[in-house]
Amino acid sequence: MSKHTAAIHWQNHGPDFLKRQYSREHAWHFDGGAVVSASPSPHIVPAPWSNAASVDPEEAFVASVASCHMLWFLHVAINAGFLAESYDDNAEGVMTKNERGLLWISQITLRPHIIWGGAKIPTADEIAHLHHLAHEQCFIANSIKTDVQVQPRD
Structure with missing residues (x-):
């Protein structure tokens, strides 16, 4: 712990x-x-x-989710033998009212753009799988009820 x-x-x-x-x-x-x-x-x-x-706290929350996802994504990419040269994300959180009328960040959309190097370049399906694994491992994502979407940019 x-x-x-x-x-x-x-x-x-x-x-x-x-x-x-x-x-x-x-x-x-x-x-x-x-x-x-x-x-x-x-x-x-x-x-x-x-x-x-x-x-502001809302920006920090979105950045925290995006950063945690990126760190796990890089980890699982290495495990799969892929060389990531750069990773950029334009993450966005959306604040809405919940069923009690209170504001909350109901959705975060991650929009990562990864530049790959080396001889082994992942397919779109492999990238989607890496994002899935990263999301499953992310400590922050495992701690929140906010819906986190990943929409990779080409």
């Missing part, structure tokens, strides 16, 4: 907290020393109380 941590820091900077006039900008601190500027999405909390240049 492993443990994963993140420290979140927010400080009140605003004219009137009790009137909801305060910045929601904060920082994510990770054990390796990385610090990420975070803020709610301006779609949820308008400026000046949010910062579109920062990462």
Whole structure:
């Protein structure tokens, strides 16, 4: 078993907290020393109380799913003897309301584009199988109820 941590820091900077006039900008601190500027999405909390240049939790969630899938995809591709030269993904999450009327990220679509090298290039069916194996192994995908779709780009 492993443990994963993140420290979140927010400080009140605003004219009137009790009137909801305060910045929601904060920082994510990770054990390796990385610090990420975070803020709610301006779609949820308008400026000046949010910062579109920062990462919002919804973007981070989509990136987490995409990153986990990529890491497992590369692992299963190696196991199958395929040489991946690059992997790019334009992942997208869609927020909808659930049966109780609450917003949630109901679907994430991964749109990976892989450049292959070497003599052994996978077929479309083999690539689909690799994505299936990666999805089955992804820790994040195994932890969520969000529907994750994979639509490879040529």
